[in-house]
Amino acid sequence: MEPEFDAEGLFDDDYLYFYQDLIDPRSDAEADQIWDLLGLEPGAELLDLACGHGRLANPLAALGCRVTGLDSAGTFLEHARADAAARGVEVDYRLGDMRELPWTDRFDAVINWFTAFGYFSDEGNREVLAQVHRALRPGGRFAMELNNLANLLPRYQRDVVRTRGEDMAIDEHHLDPVTLRSHVRRTLIRGSERRTVRYSVRLLTAPELRTWLAEAGFREIEILGEDGERLTTDHRRMIVTARA
Template identity: 35%
Template sequence: MKVPREWHKSFFKNSFYNPASPAAVGMAPLEAAFVLRQLKLKKGSALLDLCCGPGRHAVEFAKKGLAVTGFDFSGEYLKEAAARAKKKKVSLRLMRGDMRRLKFSGEFDAAVNLFTSFGYFQKFADDLKTLKGVARALRPGGLFLLDLINGDFVRGHFTPRPWHDMGGHYLLEEIELNRDGARNTWTTICKKSGKTRKRSFFTRLYDKRRLSAALGKAGFKPLGFWGSFSGLPLTGERNRLIVLARKI
């Protein structure tokens, strides 16, 4: 299966996929509360939500009095984030750009990257560029919380062609695993019209060891790992890999 090098440019569009499903929006307050318990930020602290998408967590952080910058490549999702902030009567600074080319310097107390919004690049050097950009964006001692799909879980529970009923459409995944990660083709079939759409993408699969090594190379020290937003320990049976790291 061939995955386009810059696959994110056609994948993260409302015509194909939007991460703010009603279920995901419903989970956001609990997930944000867990993140804030780990970050222990004072009111007014500057928080970067890297790859904020439609802003479902960013608005929760802003409601708690943080100065939130949401950064994402998708203009469509950023528009949705702005509308969500307006509806919730909070203010967000929203910026469009590529996570590999962050221009911030020492301006954030903390950063987050949630819902497997990292590991998208087929060259590890690009993942490293992203992590180094986050480190540069943080003040000395700043915290970074990353939430990824747990590579150990994916490898241990591998199903090559799962089907999902997504409400208005069906989703078929066709997954190939290799040493680096997963290549996946999603085919969606609209229940009403029968129209199908197809996109392929890549996710580098991280486990605790690999993620710790990458964070270390970028100037972070991991402080803690979890396997769920309810704070359960990380094991191969949990599908999340959540890490809190400090800029050294």
């Protein structure tokens, strides 16, 4: 049974209101890192899987990639298209489910960034990897960026509060050590409006993700930290690259 995942309820204008100023300032630098990490060249066909509001897809298009962005949150795609128009770049934005990609042997590279993986059951998450492998051309590259569990566990917090003036986003976390799912109840308070959204995300160790990728058909799997060096417990983020 798939865990409940309300993409529209979680990734909407409230998300951008509370979190956009935390993630957007580093978008151009991350796009440059992806360009170098995957050895991209102008004209490369790239899929930004779970592209959100286009914070990486649009800069990568500006660098010269032919970018397709897929996301299941329509609100985010509206923002992505508006930003692409403002930048004067073209990106093919699609509303869709990453477990059901409509492409075969299409892309030179696929990226999945900022913990945009793990929202489904283990079976569903592994199907995402199989779909990515099918969508890549032979020899194409895949890159993921997500939490480094070895670094996250010692600082895992039950409650995290994000404020903006008198408005608040309150996350109540519960980690299930048997399933390694982090269950979150997010309460959003903006003015007189208050609502709650629940979700969970599967946390993965580096060896486990390596095994999943290999079983999906990937090879040349590398596990790095956010600085591009070999992963250590000091890295907060984990970057995984693989070749189809």
